[in-house]
Amino acid sequence: MRLTLARYRTYGGVANYLRAARDLLAGAHRHDDDVPAFEAAFARWTGSPHAVMTSLARVGIHDLVRAYLPRGGRVLMSPYTIVDVVNMVLAAGATPVFVDVEPATGNLSPAALEAAVQRLPSGEAMVLVTHLHGVTADMAAILAIARRAGLPVVEDAAQSLGAELDGRRAGTLADAGVYSLGSYKNVNAHFGGVVVTEDARIADRLRAVRDARPLFPTRHLLRKLRESTVNDLLGAHPTWGLALFPLFRQAFLRDWEHLNRLLRIELDTALRPSVPAYMLGRPTSLQARSALVQLPRIDAHAQARIATTSRYLAALEGHTGLALPPPPDGLRHVSTYCAIQVRGSTEQVRARRHDLLRHLARAWRDVAAQHLHDVSALPSFRHLGGTCPEASRIAGAVVLLPTYPGYDDEQIDANLEAIDRWR
Numbered sequence: 001m002r003l004t005l006a007r008y009r010t011y012g013g014v015a016n017y018l019r020a021a022r023d024l025l026a027g028a029h030r031h032d033d034d035v036p037a038f039e040a041a042f043a044r045w046t047g048s049p050h051a052v053m054t055s056l057a058r059v060g061i062h063d064l065v066r067a068y069l070p071r072g073g074r075v076l077m078s079p080y081t082i083v084d085v086v087n088m089v090l091a092a093g094a095t096p097v098f099v100d101v102e103p104a105t106g107n108l109s110p111a112a113l114e115a116a117v118q119r120l121p122s123g124e125a126m127v128l129v130t131h132l133h134g135v136t137a138d139m140a141a142i143l144a145i146a147r148r149a150g151l152p153v154v155e156d157a158a159q160s161l162g163a164e165l166d167g168r169r170a171g172t173l174a175d176a177g178v179y180s181l182g183s184y185k186n187v188n189a190h191f192g193g194v195v196v197t198e199d200a201r202i203a204d205r206l207r208a209v210r211d212a213r214p215l216f217p218t219r220h221l222l223r224k225l226r227e228s229t230v231n232d233l234l235g236a237h238p239t240w241g242l243a244l245f246p247l248f249r250q251a252f253l254r255d256w257e258h259l260n261r262l263l264r265i266e267l268d269t270a271l272r273p274s275v276p277a278y279m280l281g282r283p284t285s286l287q288a289r290s291a292l293v294q295l296p297r298i299d300a301h302a303q304a305r306i307a308t309t310s311r312y313l314a315a316l317e318g319h320t321g322l323a324l325p326p327p328p329d330g331l332r333h334v335s336t337y338c339a340i341q342v343r344g345s346t347e348q349v350r351a352r353r354h355d356l357l358r359h360l361a362r363a364w365r366d367v368a369a370q371h372l373h374d375v376s377a378l379p380s381f382r383h384l385g386g387t388c389p390e391a392s393r394i395a396g397a398v399v400l401l402p403t404y405p406g407y408d409d410e411q412i413d414a415n416l417e418a419i420d421r422w423r
């Protein structure tokens, strides 16, 4: 048995850092001349007429909410997402209206959306749909409800670059779509995002807003590069398997919270009513060049993740303690992770998930819990109203099985054998 591979890895590999170093020396971080070439290639790749690179996916969401709604408008959205997406809606001057999710996927529930639309007070509103874990939401039903009510729909495809529905890319199924180019995403531009839309006026508006911002300062770019290089080195084979995983495994099994926290994400659950200044930059050529060379690999990587997920799902079918996501169907679900759930009520699932993760750690498997919250239930957001029981349950239930390229059959089978012994 080889050493345990890490739960997460950044995309792009060593070549991505070497390219960044070369581009830094050439000064590509001081201009954005290469951004239009990336945008054109991305638009071609998605089949959408307009692509606008943004500083981050979350800032793309902020700018789209501003473009579609006047201040005080409402955004119907799932609370099972990153806290900052909700913050961006608030920062754009809108009010989130939390809508519960589907039990199997954690994506927006059409039935709950229909009910929320019926209850909407007068005034302008829009729908924000998240395709979580690379699994496409039920867009036909969601679009039908939104169209009947005359609401624009934006897709948060930050986790779903490469997913498809009926031959069309997730992110191009509604009025506008947002993708993330963060370091753990399948196109890693160190940080960044892209918005696609068929509406030239929306694209022009987003571009004008972005172009009024200053280029990202070099120190910010260097800090992000340093962070992702360090994370990547620490997570690399064999550093992780030989030294760090044994340490973090011990920390997890012995509840050493100060170390456990280092592997957790979404620790900051504060409400932030404005966009932090450091997020409001213009993406540079360094990021655009990095993203451009990774585009041709998206579909092959998606197929590899789909194959991995199919292997997990075939073996786990019938496991009485687990609920499984819908199977990937061709390129439909790109399966950023294979997001399985422990079964049980909201009161039971957290303890059961912890039990599964402890069991896996004892078996030397490095597997992560999904750390997203039901944002509607967080103390700083509760005043916004809306209870979402499914979002609360699923936030305690999901375990993310790795699917990244290079996570090989031996590792997958070791995960499966360990899970099979947990009932």
Ligand SMILES: Cc1ncc(COP(=O)(O)O)c(C=O)c1O
Binding pocket: 056, 057, 058, 059, 081, 082, 085, 130, 132, 156, 158, 159, 179, 180, 181, 182, 192, 193
């Ligand atoms: C569902 C979802 N939406 C939005 C984002 C934000 O992406 P970015 O970090 O590029 O702002 C993320 C990032 O992980 C995400 O998972």
